[in-house]
Amino acid sequence: MTRAKLAYLEYIGFALQLLDDLQDLHEDMKNNHRTIFTQSLVEGKTLDEPTARLIQYCHCAPADEKFSDDKRTASENQSGITFAHYIRISMMRFSIALTLEAASQLEKYYSKEIYSELSKLSPIPFDQLKTIRVEERLWAIVQNQSF
Numbered sequence: 001m002t003r004a005k006l007a008y009l010e011y012i013g014f015a016l017q018l019l020d021d022l023q024d025l026h027e028d029m030k031n032n033h034r035t036i037f038t039q040s041l042v043e044g045k046t047l048d049e050p051t052a053r054l055i056q057y058c059h060c061a062p063a064d065e066k067f068s069d070d071k072r073t074a075s076e077n078q079s080g081i082t083f084a085h086y087i088r089i090s091m092m093r094f095s096i097a098l099t100l101e102a103a104s105q106l107e108k109y110y111s112k113e114i115y116s117e118l119s120k121l122s123p124i125p126f127d128q129l130k131t132i133r134v135e136e137r138l139w140a141i142v143q144n145q146s147f
Contacts, residue, residue: 021035037051
């Protein structure tokens with residue numbers, strides 16, 4: 001594995017851990033686990049700043065980086081995007097969608113202004129996003145595919 005790929009995996013692993021921490025906020029609070037999200041609440045702050053930072057982190061991910069050993073495929077499009085490159089970009093964008101889904105379920109921990117701004121970023125209205133369970137639906141789709 002190249003150093004660039006290892007660095008990318010560390011980057012995305014960190015993003016996914018933060019996403020998991022946001023999704024598990026209630027459980028972590030109940031079990032007194034400290035994450036950047038629970039620590040914000042313990043300090044009497046909102047989740048505004050750590051959530052915004054997570055979204056920015058995912059948005060600025062090096063997912064657009066092309067690795068020299070990415071395999072070219074028949075499905076490569078005009079812009080030269082390989083399947084592996086497409087997956088990396090999709091993972092980071094999906095991470096943002098899951099962050100928004102988690103935020104939609106944690107309204108009381110956000111300022112009204114930021115919650116409103118987050119809802120505007122969401123491709124699905126927050127009142128619907130609260131109950132959609134995006135991750136579970138996507139996993140069900142993946143499990144039912146035959147490659």
